[in-house]
Amino acid sequence: MPTKKLSLEALARVEGEGSLELFLHDGKVETARLRIFEPPRFFEAFLRGRAAAEVPDIVARICGICPVAYQMSAVHALEHGLGVVVDGPLRLLRRLLYCGEWIESHVLHIVLLHAPDFLGYPDAIAISRDHRAEVERGLALKRAGNEIVRLLGGREIHPINVRVGGFYRLPSPAELSALRARLERAREEAVALLRWVATFPMPEYQRDYEFIALRHPSEYPMNEGQIASSRGLSLAPEEFDTAFEERHLPHSTALYCSLRERGSYLVGPLARYNLNFDRLPPSIQAHAREAGLGAACHNPFQSILVRSVEVLFACEEALRLLSLYEPPEAPALPLPRVAGEGHAATEAPRGLLYHRYRFDAEGTIEQARIVPPTSQNQASIEEDLRLLAESLLALPEESLRARCEQAIRNYDPCISCSTHFLRLRIHGR
Numbered sequence: 292m293p294t295k296k297l298s299l300e301a302l303a304r305v306e307g308e309g310s311l312e313l314f315l316h317d318g319k320v321e322t323a324r325l326r327i328f329e330p331p332r333f334f335e336a337f338l339r340g341r342a343a344a345e346v347p348d349i350v351a352r353i354c355g356i357c358p359v360a361y362q363m364s365a366v367h368a369l370e371h372g373l374g375v376v377v378d379g380p381l382r383l384l385r386r387l388l389y390c391g392e393w394i395e396s397h398v399l400h401i402v403l404l405h406a407p408d409f410l411g412y413p414d415a416i417a418i419s420r421d422h423r424a425e426v427e428r429g430l431a432l433k434r435a436g437n438e439i440v441r442l443l444g445g446r447e448i449h450p451i452n453v454r455v456g457g458f459y460r461l462p463s464p465a466e467l468s469a470l471r472a473r474l475e476r477a478r479e480e481a482v483a484l485l486r487w488v489a490t491f492p493m494p495e496y497q498r499d500y501e502f503i504a505l506r507h508p509s510e511y512p513m514n515e516g517q518i519a520s521s522r523g524l525s526l527a528p529e530e531f532d533t534a535f536e537e538r539h540l541p542h543s544t545a546l547y548c549s550l551r552e553r554g555s556y557l558v559g560p561l562a563r564y565n566l567n568f569d570r571l572p573p574s575i576q577a578h579a580r581e582a583g584l585g586a587a588c589h590n591p592f593q594s595i596l597v598r599s600v601e602v603l604f605a606c607e608e609a610l611r612l613l614s615l616y617e618p619p620e621a622p623a624l625p626l627p628r629v630a631g632e633g634h635a636a637t638e639a640p641r642g643l644l645y646h647r648y649r650f651d652a653e654g655t656i657e658q659a660r661i662v663p664p665t666s667q668n669q670a671s672i673e674e675d676l677r678l679l680a681e682s683l684l685a686l687p688e689e690s691l692r693a694r695c696e697q698a699i700r701n702y703d704p705c706i707s708c709s710t711h712f713l714r715l716r717i718h719g720r
Contacts, residue, residue: 311323311324311325311676311695311699312324313676313677313680315684318684319681320677320678320680320681320684322677323673323674323676323677323680324673325669325672325673325676325699334349334350334353334659334661335659335660335661337349338350338648338656338659339656339657339658339659340655340656341655341656342654342655342656343369343455343648343650343654343655343656344454344455344654346365346366346369346455346648346656346659347362347365347366347453347454347455348449348451350362350364350365350646350661351449351450351451351453352449353661353663354705355448355449356395356396356399356640356705357392357396357639357640357641357705358392358444358448358449358450359388359389359391359392359440359444359450359453360389360392360637360638360639360640360644361639361644361646361661362444362450362453363385363388363389363453363514363637364635364636364637364639364644364645364646364661365635365646365648366453366454366455366456367514367515367633367635367637367646368528368633368634368635368646368647368648369455369633369648369650370455370456370633370635371528371529371633371634371635372631372632372633372634372648372649372650373455373626373627373629373631373633374627374629374631375455375456375624375626375627377456377457377624379619380616380617380618380619381457381458381619381622381623381624382514383612383615383616384443384458384461384462384612384616385453385514386513386514386608386612387439387443387609387612387613387616388439388440388443388444388450388453389513389514389637389638390436390439390513390605390606390608390609390612391436391437391438391439391440391443391444391605391609392436392439392440392640393436393513393601393602393605393640394432394433394435394436394439394477394481394602394605394606394609395433395434395436395437395440395447396436396640396641397560397598397599397601397602397605397640398429398432398433398436398484398602399433400595400598400640400700400703401429401484401488401595401598401599401602402415402425402426402429402430402433402484403415403426403429404700404703405595405697405700405701405703406418406422406488406491406595408693408696408697408700409491409492409493409595409697410422410491425484425487428480428483428484429480429484431476431477431480432477432480432481432484432602435473435474435476435477435480435606436477436605438470438473439470439474439609442462442466442467442470443458443462445459445460454623455623455626456623456624456625456626457619457621457622457623457624458622458623459622459623460622461618461619461622464618467613467616470613471610471613474606474609474610474613475610477606478603478606478607478610481599481602481603481605481606482578482603484599484602484603485578485582485596485599485600485602485603486581486582488582488595488596488599489581489582489583489596489599491595491596493590493592493593493596494590494592494694494697495590496590496591496592496679497589497590498589498590498591498674498675498678499589500521500556500557500561500562500589500671501520501521501522501550501553501555501556501557502520502521502556502557502558502561502562502565502566503518503519503520503524503550503556503557503558503562503642503643503667504518504519504558504562504563504565504566504567504638504642504643505517505518505519505563505636505637505638505643506518506519506525506566506567507567507570509570510570511563511567511570511571511604511608512563512567512570512638513637513638514637514638515637516636518530518531518534518636518643519566520550520556520566521562521565521566522553524550527634528634528635528636528645529634531634531636531645531647531662533551534550534551535548535549535550535551535662535667536548536549536551537662537666546666547666547669547670548662548666548667548669549670554670555670555671555674556667556671557642557668557671558641558642558643558664558667558668559594559641559642559664559668559702559703560594560597560598560601560640560642561588561591561593561594561597562642562643563601563638563642564584564588564597564600564601565587565588565589568586568587569586571600571604572604572607574607575600575603575604575607578600578603579600582596582599582600583596584596584597584600591675591698591701591702592697592698592701594701594702594703595701598703628652628653628654629652630650630651630652631649631650632647632648632649632650632658633647633648634646634647639663639664640703641663641664641665641668641702641703641704641705642664642667642668643664643667644661644662644663644664645660645661645662646659646660646661646662647659647660648660663705664705665702665704665705668702668704671702672698672699672702672704675698675701676695676698676699679694679695679698680694680695
C-alpha cells in the first residue's frame with residue numbers, strides 16, 4: 292500500500308499547538324499519535340523556592356481561560372498541608388467563583404470553538420453570519436461568567452484576589468445584588484443555549500470509557516470530593532499516586548497520565564455527568580432529558596450537549612449560592628507557620644486537576660506537582676482517533692481531517708496547559 296500523507300499545518304479552535312499522525316497498515320489504523328510539540332513551561336520547577344503565598348497568582352498564569360481551576364487546586368492543596376479548612380461563607384464564595392469559570396470557559400468552547408464543526412462552518416465568524424442571535428446570546432452569557440470571575444477574582448484574566456485561607460477582598464452587598472440580576476438573565480440565556488445545541492446533528496459513536504471525576508456526598512463536584520471512577524475506584528486526593536502514573540513518550544512534550552495496570556481514562560464534563568447525574572438538581576436533570584440526554588452518555592460528540600447542561604447548572608448554582616451568602620467576619624482565615632505537604636483535586640472545566648505541594652515552616656515551596664486534565668485525556672484522545680479514523684478511511688481527505696479535528700475538540704483540549712494542534716499526517720505501508 293503506498294504511503295499516504297494528509298497534512299494540516301495548524302489545528303484551529305483549540306488552545307495550543309500540536310499534530311496528529313495516523314499510521315496505516317493493510318487499510319487499518321495501527322496507531323494514532325497526538326504529537327504535542329509546544330515547549331515545556333516548567334511551572335512546577337520555578338514554583339520551587341517561592342513563597343506559598345505567591346502560588347495562587349503564579350499558577351493562575353498557566354491558563355488564561357481556566358485560571359480559577361489552578362488557583363482553587365493550589366489553595367486547597369496548600370490548606371490541606373497546613374491543616375486549615377476553609378468553610379462557611381468563604382467556601383461558598385469559592386464555589387461561586389468556580390461557577391463563573393465554568394460558564395465563561397464552557398460557553399467559549401461551545402459557541403465559538405465547537406459549534407462550527409456540527410453546523411458545517413469553518414470558524415466562529417462564518418457561523419455568526421447565519422446564527423447571529425445565538426452567537427450574541429453566547430457572548431452575553433460568557434460575559435456573565437466573566438463578571439463573576441472579575442468580582443470575586445479581582446479581574447477577569449489571571450485573577451489576583453484569591454489567597455491561601457480565603458480572599459484578599461470580599462464583595463459588597465451592592466456588587467452581589469447586581470450580580471444576582473445579571474445571573475437571572477444568564478439562566479434564561481443558558482436554557483436557550485442548551486435547546487440550540489440539542490438541535491445539532493450528532494455523529495453516532497460510543498466508547499466504553501473509564502470515567503474519572505470527583506464525587507461529593509451532596510454536591511455536583513467542583514472544589515471537593517473523592518476521586519471516583521465508573522469502575523469502582525474511590526480514593527482521596529492524597530492517594531492520587533497509588534492509582535495514577537505519569538510517563539513520557541517520545542512524540543509528545545506532555546506527560547501521559549494513566550491508571551496503573553488499567554491504562555487510559557476520561558476526565559471532563561462527560562465523566563462528571565456520568566458519575567454525578569444524581570447530584571444535579573431535578574430541574575437540571577429535566578432540562579438534560581428534554582435535550583435528549585439520559586442519566587448516562589457514552590458518545591464523546593455529545594460532550595458539547597453535556598457542557599451546555601453544566602452551563603445551565605452553573606447559572607442556577609450561582610444563584611443558589613448568592614441566596615445563601617452571609618458575609619464572614621474576615622476575608623481570610625489565619626494560617627499557622629508549619630511545614631507540610633498538601634494534596635487537592637478540583638474539577639476544572641476540562642476535568643480533574645490535581646496539585647501537590649511540599650513546603651517548609653517558613654512557607655517556602657520545596658516541591659510542586661501539577662497534573663492537568665488534557666495530559667490525563669491524551670491517551671483517550673489517541674484511542675478515539677484511531678477507532679474513529681479507521682471507520683472513516685473511505686471518506687475524502689478533507690472530510691476525514693474535519694472529523695478528526697471535531698473529535699479532538701470534543702475534549703476541549705488545553706494543550707498549553709498540558710505541556711508543563713493540527714498537522715495531520717497519514718502514513719500507509
